[in-house]
Amino acid sequence: MLTERQLLILQVIIDDFIESAHPVGSRAISKKENISYSAATIRNEMADLEDMGFLEKTHSSSGRVPSEKGYRYYVDHLISPVRKQKNVNVIKHIIQDGFFEFEQLVQKSAEVLSDLTNYTSIILGPELFETKLKQLQIVTLSDHTAVAILITNTGHVEHRSFSIPSEIDPSDLEKMVNILNDRLHGIPIIHLPEMFNKEIASLMKMYLSNYDKSYDYLRAVFSHEHPVKLYVGGKSNILLQPEFNDVEKIRSFYSMMENEDEIANLLKGTTNGINVTIGNENQVDAIKDLSLITASYQLGDGQMGTIALLGPTRMEYRKVITLLNVLSNEMTEALYKWYRNNE
Amino acid sequence: MLTERQLLILQVIIDDFIESAHPVGSRAISKKENISYSAATIRNEMADLEDMGFLEKTHSSSGRVPSEKGYRYYVDHLISPVRKQKNVNVIKHIIQDGFFEFEQLVQKSAEVLSDLTNYTSIILGPELFETKLKQLQIVTLSDHTAVAILITNTGHVEHRSFSIPSEIDPSDLEKMVNILNDRLHGIPIIHLPEMFNKEIASLMKMYLSNYDKSYDYLRAVFSHEHPVKLYVGGKSNILLQPEFNDVEKIRSFYSMMENEDEIANLLKGTTNGINVTIGNENQVDAIKDLSLITASYQLGDGQMGTIALLGPTRMEYRKVITLLNVLSNEMTEALYKWYRNNE
DNA sequence: ATTAGCACTCGTTGATCAAGAGTGCTAACA
């Protein structure tokens, strides 16, 4: 168990290191306003904290650096009650500025978040558990081509082009759309793939040429795996962090960020509320020396999306957690207002 | 005027430097198979080439490095007639593998291009000079919200959500859509903004609430400025180039790449055919030490898009030019087939 | 329990030096 004083010292050390990125020594700590002990005393405490695994040295006679365990303790116990930040108003302002589309709101939020923190922000669109198909439309562009448009009750629109075999009569196509609309209207998106497999496939086979591929594409549109869209902000902001002074690190970071699947994996399985994973706590290798903070937002009827910030383990946890809290609440509220009338 | 021998030496030096990224010395050149002169002779020629501005030294006793003028001459005169590359087949294969949508084709192409070269690829969607409005649809999601969908004759789909004032009757909305469709069908996209200003604005004012913003958004959709979409591939590939061993360089590169407007600016005003701009020939500051190679592709009736590769001035010009040639031709052809029937 | 003092450790910085790559120039050569 940690004493009062150890708690204080640990907190001050981590705060200092988060700000300066330099190992912090006993003398520097003893000079802080709220510290009234001599450097020697601090040294003893630091040695103890190191024995307990909260601190580390970079070399035998260096100052101390928080270990992952240290950060973990800091996040769990030492972050003082969230106090108002100036930035909060920025976020509120952005969100309440009115928006006309989900995408807009999210993209903007991602950028603001990254600018406020200099970390990389990732926002995962809501998983559309309960989104329902509102309407399916097929617009023919010519005798041979058409575009299928799928509209959900939340205003999400997906579209795919495909070609029509020459044997087919446009009226047949129309008929098919009617049938599809009839059978699929109001069906939760998540159930569309089954519907396809069971009932619709045979129908499509009759009417569409190069059935295989058209089928695949339409299936992809309907599948709930696919339309989980990713919004990333400030990928280059993270380069401002001194941790990224190594080209090799930058490379591995960017090549991970180019792989959407991997990022989606990162955010998968995040629970409600704020969630912090530090360094090796992360499952994905590429970010084992980074920290990820996620927050979820709700979409009216329980659908969930995720906001996240990715930065060095030496992260401004306090600030980030506050911001994510505010943003997720604001987003939830704004989206609630926006969608509340949608069936 | 350059002598035969100087030409040969210049070419060999640039080829060597492009491959190795190291300043090349006289001894190394004299050892090449197709060179039968001694190092001393080469040195004399190199000094002359330097006097003429085709070569540079990194310091007083270093080997030579091509100057921008050198690269320019190399690109204009020394690139041997394009010979078949293995990679050509890769491209053909990708393109001819069939595609169902423009976006898919383009995104895939961008990735392949970047993978084949280890440079960053940028593809600018076609400017839709002659694209015509095929259909406009408004789907109501609820009493208060609706989504407008705009479909062009090329299968491009844009959509925007907006809110409906409570005073409006759905049938009125329907009426409005009918009117809009009536007036706008077949109108080239490029003319839509005027149409809006002149005729449609007053119409919308009657029917839509928060008219100002809805109007702005719909206008943005219709405007031809906006839908010039950008596809970027392999942003992290460029980090493999030894030129990018400096964190500051990487930062400036990435922050430019995050700014779509700036990239669009880069590619604006490119002419038909292949175009190479080297280093300071570029107008945009952020890439004054890079080279940009662009190629245009056609969309059936003369609409034009641009494919580009961005890399260090020490670029494999020969290979890149070949690839861009092939790809732009293949894209033009594929798009021609794809769109040929669209009205 | 705290702290002053001190010896010790280790990373950083800057100077020095040798090796190596490459040049420019001169003089000899075909």
Place this chain on the structure above:
DNA sequence: TGTTAGCACTCTTGATCAACGAGTGCTAAT
């Protein structure tokens, strides 16, 4: 006259080393 061998010179790179400073751990005094 064009080409080449030879050599002195330049500059970068990498290694080595000493001085320095920040910081620690430990001991002894308060």
